[in-house]
Amino acid sequence: MRRLGACAAIALLVGPLYTAHGALCQGKGGQLFARESCRKRERAIEPGTFGDPGPDGAVGGQGAPGDPAVFPLRLVDANDVELGRIVQFYPSGATVEIANPNVPTPLVLFVIRSGFQSESNVGLYYQGNDCEGVPFFPPPSDDESTIVPPVARVIGTAAYYSTGMLQNLTYGATEFFPSGGAPCPGSTTATTRATCCSTTGGSTSNVGPAARVLLSVFGLVPPFRAVLR
């Protein structure tokens, strides 16, 4: 008995050396042999025949939480390029946060199926009388002022977003998009931004400075459409 115990102890130490090649073979009389392969009259014994399996390992860790639900639709352009995060969605119009490496800040823009929709009831103001230089525009509505990043206004072929505080500006010219894209009225001149420039001169208005981003910078091609994620 002691001999067997000692042998088993030694076996535990050296046993792993055989694990790569060992086969357990049973002779005719029931004796067991460890060989590279069993001989003709021996019977191979399946590993795991003797003894109970060890207990199950510990339960695996909890999986990572799933991603939070997102708005089920995304807006894409004619080339399937996603416009950006939808801020507000209506069946026929949406405000979307659009980011572009060429624009210093993401902008929230209103879009419809046919593309960016120019406002025709908002004017831009300039200190000079040629609609060049820094544009100024009226303060955003209360609704718009709560949206971050800034809501940009589309006027003609450019978007404008606020860059400073309101001030009483004595302006020399205003720029506007003619309703329905009509030709510029007689007393105004057409700009290169599909807008009209009106020299008014001398009046003041409470407006703030704005930055201009040409819509072509975004590279988005109408029509825009909504697709399921």
Add this chain to the structure above:
Amino acid sequence: MRALFLGITLSLFGALGADAAVLCKTRGDALVARETCRKKDIPFAVEPGPQGPAGSPGAKGATGRWPVRVVDAAGNDVGPAVYLEWYLVLSGPSLVGLPIAYAVAQHPALGGAVLLGIDVQGNPTGAVYYASSDCTGPAVIRADGFMPVVEVIGDTVFVPSGPGAPAAASSEGLNFNGGCSGVTPRGGCCRPFTGPLSGAVAEATTTTLGELGLTRPFHAVGP
């Protein structure tokens, strides 16, 4: 030496499991595997194997489901609500908040994902247009949104069948009463349309709410 050999064997395989065979120690201290031990044998027990390694972490959870849904009268899910506008409606002595909703519905008969409008009473919204003055002939529906919008008159569902184009209309069929000059074959209200019909419209194919497996009224449910 033989015993050592057997010991090695046991260390290799003894912990792996038990089946029909058992290990028996003979009087000469040899170990043999038998169906059952003989009278003079002593059964030899092998220690159970070591505890297995810990399981791998579970898979990442599924992405969350959009929580606001539109369901029909039977509780069937119509789809996610992507537009909600709440109205306060006087119901007896109480003010009740009721939504106008647009849900994204999907069904083979709809040709893909479409928007289905729901009014404050839970009925699907519907407005279709006709070149004729009496709501007869081919119907067209608006098609100037971001995705197809179906219009429902009675049980009939009008599905845009192609790209939209400008068109003229002289009458409109609605699913509510208001200035009706007649009743459409589908039970809707027919009234003159003085237009112009702004935006693009598309010809429509039809299916029914029944075919879609939906029953009015609909309502929005949240988390």
